[in-house]
Amino acid sequence: MSATRLLVLGIVRGYGRAHGYRVGNDLLAWGADEWANVKWGSIYHALHSLTEGGFLLDHNDVPTRTEYELTERGEHEFMKLLRDAIRRPQPRPDLLGAALALLPSLPRAEAIALLRERLAAQEAARDKAHAQVEALVDPPHVRELFGLWEHNADSAAEWTHGIIARLEAGAYPMAGEPRSPGKPGSWHDLVFPPHPPR
Known part of the structure; x- marks a missing residue:
């Protein structure tokens, strides 16, 4: 399983509809280039392969800008990847990191x-x-x-x-709870802090 695949699906899901640059900016702001080895090329490759596989739908409403949206198949895949990343310990920490970033789903x-x-x-x-x-x-x-x-x-x-x-003990608003960022399309008002300087 790929952490990049889980993260890309999760970010597109979070916004409801997002273009590749926004997905990449969020991932780099989270420092995913360090803890999940996410690079710009891998982000665009994931967007392309997920679209080809029927997990994302691409929209070209604005010239030179493609936006992506989860399909029903993509929602199922996202939840499957998220659940597996949480329940199954792996030697590398990138999948758990991706799952924690998306835990409120x-x-x-x-x-x-x-x-x-x-x-x-x-x-x-x-x-x-x-x-x-x-x-x-x-x-x-x-x-x-x-x-x-x-x-x-x-x-x-x-x-x-x-x-x-x-x-x-009630930490973090989870899916179905008030103020949870776990609902598809609920991220528009979120402001992610910048990644600490390296």
């Missing part, structure tokens, strides 16, 4: 349930790595590798516990 109860699936997978990975550390005899230095995996999984599980608790 889900109802609160569903987001919490998906995060609980993620937590169970992280705890299982931690326990497996711990068992490998304990069982290893030779070569002894490989314990460091299993120890790293155990530490990473434990830290990830601790973070997941935290976001679940914050959501359960």
Whole structure:
């Protein structure tokens, strides 16, 4: 799964209709070029391939400016990618980063349930790595590798516990709640802060 694909669908969905430059500006303002390796070329490639695949509809109402809108198929794909990115831990952080940027697209109860699936997978990975550390005899230095995996999984599980608790306490307006940016076409009044200087 591609973080760029999820992000592009999510931004077009957020605005209801958006041109490529706006999609790219938002992604670069979020720093996605650093944490998801998003580049201008990959954005326009994603827009083109998503349109070819029937996930986006292109509009050429203004000469030299194409705007994109999610199709019903695109909405289904977006939600599928978002749910998978939340529930399934991946070695790279870009999919989780994309999912967190778009988290309010889900109802609160569903987001919490998906995060609980993620937590169970992280705890299982931690326990497996711990068992490998304990069982290893030779070569002894490989314990460091299993120890790293155990530490990473434990830290990830601790973070997941935290976001679940914050959501359960009512943090962030989620889909279906007042002021939620999760409804398609609801982003027109949002002002995203600029990415910190590098």
